[in-house]
Amino acid sequence: MTTNKQIHLVSRPQGEAVADNFRLVESEVPALKDGQVLVRHHFLSLDPYMRGRMNDSKSYAAPQPLDAVMIGGTVGEVVDSRHPGFRAGDNVVGMGGWQQYAVVDAAAPGSLRKVDTTHIPLSAYLGAVGMPGVTAWYGLVKICEPKAGETVVVSAASGAVGGVVGQLAKVRGCRAVGIAGGPDKCRYVVEELGFDACVDYKLHKDLKSLSTALKDACPNGIDGYFENVGGVILDAVMLRMNAFGRMALCGMISGYDGQPIPMQYPQLLLQSRLALRGFIVAEHMQDWPEALKELGTLVATGKLKFRETVAQGIESAPEAFLGLLKGRNFGKQLVKL
Amino acid sequence: MTTNKQIHLVSRPQGEAVADNFRLVESEVPALKDGQVLVRHHFLSLDPYMRGRMNDSKSYAAPQPLDAVMIGGTVGEVVDSRHPGFRAGDNVVGMGGWQQYAVVDAAAPGSLRKVDTTHIPLSAYLGAVGMPGVTAWYGLVKICEPKAGETVVVSAASGAVGGVVGQLAKVRGCRAVGIAGGPDKCRYVVEELGFDACVDYKLHKDLKSLSTALKDACPNGIDGYFENVGGVILDAVMLRMNAFGRMALCGMISGYDGQPIPMQYPQLLLQSRLALRGFIVAEHMQDWPEALKELGTLVATGKLKFRETVAQGIESAPEAFLGLLKGRNFGKQLVKL
Numbered sequence: 001m002t003t004n005k006q007i008h009l010v011s012r013p014q015g016e017a018v019a020d021n022f023r024l025v026e027s028e029v030p031a032l033k034d035g036q037v038l039v040r041h042h043f044l045s046l047d048p049y050m051r052g053r054m055n056d057s058k059s060y061a062a063p064q065p066l067d068a069v070m071i072g073g074t075v076g077e078v079v080d081s082r083h084p085g086f087r088a089g090d091n092v093v094g095m096g097g098w099q100q101y102a103v104v105d106a107a108a109p110g111s112l113r114k115v116d117t118t119h120i121p122l123s124a125y126l127g128a129v130g131m132p133g134v135t136a137w138y139g140l141v142k143i144c145e146p147k148a149g150e151t152v153v154v155s156a157a158s159g160a161v162g163g164v165v166g167q168l169a170k171v172r173g174c175r176a177v178g179i180a181g182g183p184d185k186c187r188y189v190v191e192e193l194g195f196d197a198c199v200d201y202k203l204h205k206d207l208k209s210l211s212t213a214l215k216d217a218c219p220n221g222i223d224g225y226f227e228n229v230g231g232v233i234l235d236a237v238m239l240r241m242n243a244f245g246r247m248a249l250c251g252m253i254s255g256y257d258g259q260p261i262p263m264q265y266p267q268l269l270l271q272s273r274l275a276l277r278g279f280i281v282a283e284h285m286q287d288w289p290e291a292l293k294e295l296g297t298l299v300a301t302g303k304l305k306f307r308e309t310v311a312q313g314i315e316s317a318p319e320a321f322l323g324l325l326k327g328r329n330f331g332k333q334l335v336k337l
Numbered sequence: 338m339t340t341n342k343q344i345h346l347v348s349r350p351q352g353e354a355v356a357d358n359f360r361l362v363e364s365e366v367p368a369l370k371d372g373q374v375l376v377r378h379h380f381l382s383l384d385p386y387m388r389g390r391m392n393d394s395k396s397y398a399a400p401q402p403l404d405a406v407m408i409g410g411t412v413g414e415v416v417d418s419r420h421p422g423f424r425a426g427d428n429v430v431g432m433g434g435w436q437q438y439a440v441v442d443a444a445a446p447g448s449l450r451k452v453d454t455t456h457i458p459l460s461a462y463l464g465a466v467g468m469p470g471v472t473a474w475y476g477l478v479k480i481c482e483p484k485a486g487e488t489v490v491v492s493a494a495s496g497a498v499g500g501v502v503g504q505l506a507k508v509r510g511c512r513a514v515g516i517a518g519g520p521d522k523c524r525y526v527v528e529e530l531g532f533d534a535c536v537d538y539k540l541h542k543d544l545k546s547l548s549t550a551l552k553d554a555c556p557n558g559i560d561g562y563f564e565n566v567g568g569v570i571l572d573a574v575m576l577r578m579n580a581f582g583r584m585a586l587c588g589m590i591s592g593y594d595g596q597p598i599p600m601q602y603p604q605l606l607l608q609s610r611l612a613l614r615g616f617i618v619a620e621h622m623q624d625w626p627e628a629l630k631e632l633g634t635l636v637a638t639g640k641l642k643f644r645e646t647v648a649q650g651i652e653s654a655p656e657a658f659l660g661l662l663k664g665r666n667f668g669k670q671l672v673k674l
Contacts (some may be wrong), residue, residue, distance in 0.1 A: 121466045230603065262599035266567065268585045270615035278607035 002029040002103075005314045006069045007098035014054055015259075017325065021054065022070070022318040029101050038080040039108045041096050044314070044335040045073035045126035046321045047160075048228075048253045069109050070098035071176030071318075073131055075115070075122050076337075083107065083320050091115050093125045100337050110285075119300035127332035128306045129295050135281040136164035136226070137249030139290035142284070143277050144224030148173030151218050153237055156228035157198060158185040160306065160332035161250065164295070165226045166195045174224070177217045179233055179252045181327050188330070193305055202234060207264070210236035221245075230254045233263040238268045249278040253325065339366040343406045343436035343510070343653045349393055352596075354662065356580035358391065358658035359407070359655040366438050374443040375417040378433050381651070381672040382410035382463035383658045384497075385565075385590045398617075407435040407654075410468055413674075414457050420444065428452050430462045433587055435654050437674050447622075453670045456637035464497045464669035465643045466632045472618040473501035473563070476585030479621070480614050481561030483512030488555050493565035494535060495522040496644065497669035498587065501632070502563045503532045504641050511561070516570060518664050525667070530642055538570060544601070558582075567591045568598040575605045586615040590662065644668030 003026055004334040010023045032038055051165070053064040053071060062161040063249045064071055074096030078086050083106035086092070096102035115125050127133060139184045146152050152169035156162040157178025166189070167177035178189040178198040186198035197217040205306035214222070214236055221242035227234055230252030254261055269276065298304035317335045324333045340363055347360045369375055390401040390408060401408055411433035420443040423429070429561050431449045433439035443449045452462050464470060483489050489506035493499040494515025501512035503526070515526040515535040523535035534554040540548040551559070551573055558579035565570055567589030570610045578584070591598055606613065637642035646666040648657035661670045 177414045235601070252604045252607055259604050260604060262601050263603040264599050265597050266571070267589045267597060269613060270589055273617060273620070275612070275614040276606060276611045277612040280610060283610070324427040 002101065003027075004029045004099055004101040005278065005312060006100075007037055007317050008067055009054060009070055010065050010067060012066070013054055017051060017054060017322060019318045019322065024185045024315055030103060032080055032082045032103065035083050035105060036081075036093075037078055037083050037086045037104045037109050037112060038098055039074070039076045039092055039094065039102045039104055039112070040079045041074045041076040041102065041337045043075050043123045043310075044096075044098055044317060045130070046317065046324050046329075046333040046335065047073070047132070048324065050321065051253075051325055071095065073098050073126050074102065075125050076102075081106075085293065086112065086114070088152040090286055091117050091122055093130065098314065098335075100314055120296060123308060123332075123334055124299055124306070126334060127308065128164055128299050128304055129292060131281060132160035132332065133164050133295040134288050134291040135250060136161045137168060137295060138166050138281050138284055138287055139226050139250050139279060140165050141226070141291075142287065143248035143279065144169075144226060144246045146172050146174045146224050149175075150223035151175040151177060151220055152226070153177045153179065153197075153214070153218065153222050154226040154228070155179040155201075155233050155237075156251075156253070156327075157189045158193075158307075158331060159228065159329075162226070162228055163189070163193050163306055163331065164304065167193055167298075168294075169224070170194055171221055171298070171303075175218070175220070177214075177222075179214075179229075179237075188307065190305070205232075207232050207236055207239075212274055215242045225246075226250060228253060235264045238263075238265055238274070241268065241271050241272050241274055243272050245272060245274050246272060247276040250277060311337070312336045339438065340364075341366045341436055341438040342470075344654050345404055346391060346401050346407050346649060347404060349403070350391055354388060354391060356655050356659065361652055367440060369417055369419045369440065372420050372442055372444050373418075374415055374423045374429075374441045374449060375415055376411070376413045376429055376431065376439045376441055376449070377416045378411045378437055378439065378674045379414040380412050380460045380463055380647075381433075381435055381654060381674055382467070383654065383661050383666075383670040383672065384410070384469070385588055385661065387562070387658065388590075388662055390459055397647065405451065406422065406662065409435050409461050412441065412462050416508045418443075422508050425451065426451070426458055428454050432468065435651065435672075437651055456472045457633060458593070460669075460671055461636055461643070463671060464645065465636050465641055466629060467500055468618060469497035469669065470501050470632040471625055471628040472587060473498045473586075474505060475618050475621055475624055476563050476587050476616060476634060477502050477505050477561070478628075479624065480616065481563060481583045483509050483511045483561050484513075487560035488512040488514060488563040489563070490516065490551070490559050490573075491563040491565070491666075492538075493588075494526045495530075495592070495644075495668060496533065496565065496666075499563070499565055499651060500526070500643055501641065504530055504559070504635075505631075507531055508635070508640075510539035512520040512555070514551075514559075516551075516566075516574075522667065529644070542569075544569050544573055544576075548576045548635060551577045555622050561585075563587060565590060569607050572601045575600075575602055575609075575611070578605065578609050578611055580609050582609060582611050584613040586613060623628060646670050650674070
């Protein structure tokens, strides 16, 4: 038998998530039934949405059950298969969870997808050519609707989603401005990802200072905004939005620990005739093929850049995840399994 | 010479608007130049947007200048004309301002429009078949996008805009629920306008109570919301919005006195994947003909009901306007000139 190390959620956070909310569990990999595939995971994706699932509250998705493997995207390799569409050695992407192995009912739609690693590294299917990349694409293209010459701003700009947003905006002829925490991340956003400017929110902690910095970085105002953070960052951006601006609400990581963070100036939505829409990329599967085609081409040709932070071993997943929530990662946070 | 009584704005409000912000001024009507039309106003429209214009702050429109006639929609009768398109006796609607007479450059697009009073009373062109009606139509049809069987909620439901929103929603097969202040207004909204239910916000002053009342009135949740008020009413509605709900932001009268009222739970925009858009109906002139066609037909056939509160004489305009801001009017607030 093969031993499978897993991370379970064993309690729900009271405020901040902590390491004690998780537990390492060892189990045996069961024998495959007809239609099942055994996948050895190479990488686990850690993403902010997981924090929301840890709460037992009304949200867009069911809560993560207690005493079960944490949900999560994975890439890996088929090691055994009783499904005719898969064979040992196939590279696959799926939602295998925080564990080393997964037994997958491969017939379920969307459960497992074969991917080609000739020109695209396997881990990129968890990032720029995966859910984060499609998230960036959908929010930018379908909600922000950028036109050449406009200014697009994105928060968490050095992250797996934010970095793609700005680069896709540049491809469309926009001025791309990031918001990120600290000089290293801001330098990376401008020098490596090619954004036009990046505002360091750690240098500008209050609304007035942040809003002034955004004014300097966006001399023509802001036409499209892609929100990952919320709180004071959202308020500061709203003060700089142009009339008829579009805002894609993808995440509000600043409020994930439970306390709601009010929007200070909702009347700006009216005064500036803004359009704002919250979205979950998994609800827009019809747009994934178009998005993945553009993202895959850009990554394969070296035109879409990204960075990864890789924690080693399943045991490191909880700490890496808690670090992600505090912005300690740089680019896409992965765990090598 | 003809004497023309006017109301000027002479100072800007510090917080609440007060009667001293206005002054009655008498002037002589000047002789007409070529292309001009002299209109004797029969009714002046008082509308919440005027409060915003009194401030000298960034908004969607230029501030109302000091020591000039207050802006406002008017209906009246042509008494003299030096424009070939108009002659004495024509019924017209325009933006004549808070005064008894207006000299209008009739060639300017949209400055003056002849209207037919055979089946539609003249005053209705300031209400259900005018700017308020089109505002209701645009926000409902173009932003809330109601489908038969859905639930549509509107605040300030007994007002000139809100009353039309609910009736148009009923025409489209929706459940229409109003929010209004006091038992008389709520009874009117249900019994005379035909809404399915109306929540009295004066009975439910805090978020929890209001939100519970909305839950009772909207057993299937809320799919479309038309916002005229903001503040705690907006918060309470957001707690009841269904996934993929649409919110039209038309006014936030609760914050017009200057102090911004935060939105308490912006994360609901994400969790419920809401779409929200602020709009100004004057920026969507291309939709007016379609809207006015439906509204005019419904009023002429008695299917769209409305009520008017009529103050007498130009001198009464400031107090009537201040009452409107406090919700003392019932239906469309007019001044008979």
